[in-house]
Amino acid sequence: MWKILIIDDDFQVLEGMKKAIPWASIDAELVGEASDGAEGLEMVRQTEPDIIITDIYMPVMNGLEMIEKLRETNFPGELIILSGYTDFQYARQALRLQVSDYLSKPVTIQELETVLAKVIKELEAKEIKKIEQEEIKRRLLLYEPFGQQEWLKSVMTGTLHKSAAAASIPPSEQSYWLHRSHLVMGIELMSTVRTANLSLIDWNLFRFALANIIREVLAEDWPESDFIELHSHHAAIMFHIDDTIPMETALDRIRSIGNRITECVLTYLKLTIRLGLGQIKASWLEISDSTEEAFLDLLQQTVTTPQGKLASVSSELAIRPIKFYQELAEAIVYSKEETAAQIVEAYIRQIQSMSTITPAYLQYLCTELWTIFAYSLYSVSIVLDELFPDMNLSAEIVQIQTPEQLQQWLQHKIHIIATSRHWNENSKHKDVVEFMIQYAHDHYAEEIGLEDMSKQLYLSRNYLNQIFKKATGETFTNYLIQVRMKKAQTLLAEGNYLIYEISEKVGYKNVPYFSSIFKKYTGVSPSEVGKSGL
Structure with a gap:
């Protein structure tokens, strides 16, 4: 709601303005009134208005003197002069002071509404321009607290280029990363009757609650660890293992921590999670391999054939589904259609080279990707269902039997997302x-x-x-x-x-x-x- 301050020594003008301004239709409110420029300056300090409507000739301090002082303090709002004086000298001074408009008394309601509509439009344009001009400054502000998290995520998912990896570790942390072994635990938040009809905003709240529980358990049971949120219903824990701890001892403790996390999530959130373990890696550069192993472990718990046998998804890490998920999610978030198409094409080529990939796995992959798309788009204020209002997801997924069909389906959906007008307005x-x-x-x-x-x-x-x-x-x-x-x-x-x-x-x-x-x-x-x- 826009805040308006009126400054005039004529009581009748003040009362008339309060009645004439269409407050509700312009989404504005009166935050104060004053009868001279000095009092007006104090009201500006107290109320921080977006728009000031002021007379010129007033006792103690006139309107132009007040505006000059406001300009000296870089007042960011808009100024409208409403005066009974039409002298050219006053108008020239007002122009020099960059006021939004100069109206002569008496003013009609239509004139006032037109001027206020124009001024509010200018305020909105200022806000948008400020966003564009301070994009770099704001991004630094926004992402500085998350820089470490993004680096950890890239290490975990394998999106960090290994040729530059060693140089990316701060010198103060090199001992921590280079002289420990590492293991990744994959976490999948299961869909239940309780979560089936949750809105994305409620789902987001559950994710935050889940993260808080996991971090509290890790702080007590294994402080040398990192919890990383991935996409939609996936997360992971990176355990850093002192080399003096025997491997079996470390694995037993980690499994025990996993059990405690599962029990706490069920007790406090009434949610079910599933865990998968990767193997212990001697080098931090192999952490992403442990991640893939952890999520392949989860996948083996998930995908079954109609005959009840596990669908073959292969242990070959060349598929790297978590890296694929992460890279594709980032391309979707930033509306990079060409990049997304290249990521999909490269992944499909990997799948085509494997004879063991089944329709069950391809359909599971569709479901996973659709969930990831929904959550990724939600993060940029887009509701996926609104882009595809008439879509029958289950019916479309069951039709996908080959990698080629999967590729066509994905590229078609990505194109619609990337070219959506709704996306361009909100991202x-x-x-x-x-x-x-x-x-x-x-x-x-x-x-x-x-x-x-x-x-x-x-x-x-x-x-x-x-x-x-x-x-x-x-x-x-x-x-x-x-x-x-x-x-x-x-x-x-x-x-x-x-x-x-x-x-x-x-x-x-x-x-x-x-x-x-x-x-x-x-x-x-x-x-x-x-x-x-x-």
């Missing part, structure tokens, strides 16, 4: 929405809001709220409440904290208010959850 907001989502999960225990986002992203809170709601279907405030309530449910299920302690841990100092929000969100009070042990 530029991806980084901003990602940052806001991550910020909510990192700072839910604090008093945060759109003002915090605005200061960090150099965008107005109005604009942030618009793009966040367009991307997620939720206001940022509602999303933050969901995050807090999910965390509160987890803490209540653990049974280690009193309700007032949980209230503080999820960002509420007022316990009754927390209880009312919790009941509205879950249907039961926190005390009822505590008694039931749910």
Whole structure:
């Protein structure tokens, strides 16, 4: 909502303006009024308006003097002069001060609406221009906290070019990576009756909760490890093993950790996960091989033929499905149709060279890729089902019997995604929405809001709220409440904290208010959850 401040020493003009402005239709609100320039400067400091409508001739400080002082402080909003003086000297000064418009009293309602519509359009254009001009600055801001995660993901999936790999390890961490063995555990979040009808935003919340549980277990049981989120329902853990630990001892401990994670996820989230183990690798450059082994282990648990035998998916690591998934997901996210087509073609060639690939595996691959597409596109504010409203996925997948049919199907879908007008309109907001989502999960225990986002992203809170709601279907405030309530449910299920302690841990100092929000969100009070042990 745009904030408007009116400055005029004529009470009748002030009241008339408040009645004449179509507040609801232009999505604006009156944030203050003042009767002279000095008072106006103070109101600007307090309210930070987007638009100022001001008279020129006023006591104490006139409008032009006030505007000059605002320009000295780089006031970012728009200025409209509404004055009974039509003297050319005033108009020239206003032009020099770069005001948006100069209206002479009396002004008609139609003139006022036209000018405000034009000024708001200019404000929107400023916001878009700011995004474009500060793209590099914002990307650095957004991705700096995730740089290490992206590097770890590239090591795990094999997308890091090995010729430059050694140089990419910070000198302070070389001992950590070069003098340990490594093993990857693949994690698959299983689809259940509980998750079947979840929206993508709720699925995202479950993923964050899952990540929190896994990180807490690892911090206690194996600190020298890294948890990496991959795509949609896949994640992985990279275990770094001290060479003084016997191999069998390490494997036993890792299997025990896997069992504990599985039990915790089932207990606290009522979700089922499946785990696959790769082999221990002596060199960190072979970590991606362990990743492939882990997910091939998961695949062998998943794909069966109508006769009940495991479909042959081969242990040949040349297929590298996780690397293929990761590279294709990145190409989809950045709308690189040609790159995506090349990735698909190269993978299909690998499949064609293997005589053991079955229709069951190809159809499983389709299902996996469609899930990955959905989650990847969701991350850039696109709902896959909206791009294919009349599609019968199951009927299409069952028709795929050969690698060639798989290639044609994938390339057709990728083309529709990459050329979608909906994609082009929304993808530029991806980084901003990602940052806001991550910020909510990192700072839910604090008093945060759109003002915090605005200061960090150099965008107005109005604009942030618009793009966040367009991307997620939720206001940022509602999303933050969901995050807090999910965390509160987890803490209540653990049974280690009193309700007032949980209230503080999820960002509420007022316990009754927390209880009312919790009941509205879950249907039961926190005390009822505590008694039931749910």
